[in-house]
Structure formats: C-alpha cells, structure tokens
C-alpha cells in the first residue's frame with residue numbers, strides 16, 4: 001500500500017489552558033476526498049488551520065502532521081518552510097473570498113504571483129497560464145478578468161479566482177473550509193462542482209469542511225464528524241449516511257436536505 005498523503009495523529013489545539021480541539025487522527029490518501037462535518041464551534045476550522053500552520057496568535061497545536069515528501073512534522077516547520085508547502089503542495093479555499101484576495105492587486109497579478117513565488121511556470125509563460133486558469137474556473141472573458149480588481153467581481157467570481165490560485169501549482173491537497181457558505185444559493189452548486197472537477201483535473205486530494213452534511217456527502221469518499229472539539233464518528237460516506245452511530249451525526253442527518261443532493 002502506498003503511504004498516505006497526509007497523516008494527522010493526536011492533533012490538539014489549545015488557547016492557553018483551554019483545549020479547543022483534542023486527539024484528532026486523520027489520514028488522507030492521494031486523490032482521496034475527506035469531509036469534516038459538525039455544528040458551529042465543533043473545531044472544524046481550527047483543525048484545518050492547524051494542519052496548514054495558520055492558527056491565529058495565542059493558539060497552539062500539539063500532536064503531529066506529516067505529509068508525504070516533507071521530511072519534518074508540519075507542526076514544527078519554520079515559517080519559511082511552511083510557506084514553501086502552502087501554495088505549492090497545499091492549496092486553500094476559505095469561506096470568505098474577499099479576505100483571501102488582495103483588494104489592491106489585479107486578479108491577474110494575484111494568480112500570477114503564486115506561480116512566480118514557487119517558480120512553477122517559466123516567467124514568459126505565466127500570463128498565458130493565468131488566462132488558462134481563469135478560463136478553466138469558468139470565469140467569463142479572462143482577458144478582461146486579469147485586469148479587474150476583486151471588488152469588481154461577484155462573490156462567486158471571487159471564489160473562482162481563489163480556487164484558480166489554490167490550484168495554480170497543482171497541489172497534492174486542497175483544503176476547503178465552508179467554501180460556498182457565503183455565496184448565493186444559486187452559485188453554490190456551481191462552485192462545488194468546480195471544486196470537484198478542478199481538483200480532480202490536477203489530481204489533488206480534498207479536505208472539505210462544512211456544517212452541511214448534504215454538501216460533504218455529495219463530494220467526499222469519507223466523512224469525519226466533529227463534536228465539541230473531538231472526532232466522534234468516522235467512516236465512508238455511505239456508512240455515515242446509512243448507519244450513523246453517534247447522536248450528533250443522527251441530528252446532522254436529520255437536519256440535512258439529502259433529498260436534493262444525494263447521489264449527485
């Protein structure tokens with residue numbers, strides 16, 4: 001069996017003496033899609049921020065996070081080495097696209113920047129690649145789009161730009177934290193579809209966080225359920241949907257509108 005892409009063992013997050021996340025174990029294989037669901041405040045976001053070395057000041061992570069091809073624990077990497085992993089091996093899409101984008105820089109420069117920073121595309125080819133990436137994420141008129149600023153775009157268009165940046169260097173892992181929650185219902189399904197098709201196109205595994213079981217079920221092979229800072233249930237999507245064990249999972253299932261997306 002090939003080694004997992006990501007191995008998280010005993011991950012904990014604390015704010016001083018306050019434990020916010022405890023004992024999270026998680027493995028993600030190459031190309032696998034793993035979802036984390038749970039109610040607001042259950043620790044989903046802190047778990048994925050900890051994995052990416054992005055915890056806010058004052059919070060500390062314990063345990064270990066290993067990634068194939070990186071010879072040290074991600075939790076103990078220097079900021080410089082972590083920055084080399086983020087954007088190159090790991091792409092990220094968060095809930096609010098505006099916070100991920102620089103309001104003073106054109107869309108084209110921001111997409112170009114991630115390739116220039118990691119030197120994944122020869123300088124002369126960057127502009128062409130930016131146009132391709134914008135077209136691939138379904139943005140209309142890429143020639144005009146490269147010259148636009150984030151505030152000139154709709155929420156859905158901004159999230160497409162964030163996705164183009166996150167996948168520009170064909171990372172091994174795409175982390176998505178509630179990527180469609182802030183979007184209009186009408187564009188949510190389209191952005192989800194894009195996350196699915198574009199991550200598959202670059203062979204990226206996906207760690208997908210949502211409070212919405214239906215959304216996670218439509219995308220993921222495996223699901224972890226978090227409650228009060230812990231993983232209370234984990235299994236294949238089918239297992240979790242058809243034979244939920246924990247009360248909290250049963251509640252999430254009852255709340256989810258699975259009739260709409262199941263099997264889609």
Ligand SMILES: Nc1ncnc2c1ncn2[C@@H]1O[C@H](COP(=O)(O)OP(=O)(O)OP(=O)(O)O)[C@@H](O)[C@H]1O
Nearest residue numbers: 015020038039040041042043044045046047056211
């Ligand atoms: N910077 C912080 N300092 C102290 N506590 C925090 C901090 N950030 C989050 N928390 C607390 O940690 C717990 C887990 O938060 P987290 O954001 O991971 O939950 P979540 O499951 O992602 O929720 P949501 O779906 O609302 O985003 C919550 O009780 C939250 O209040």
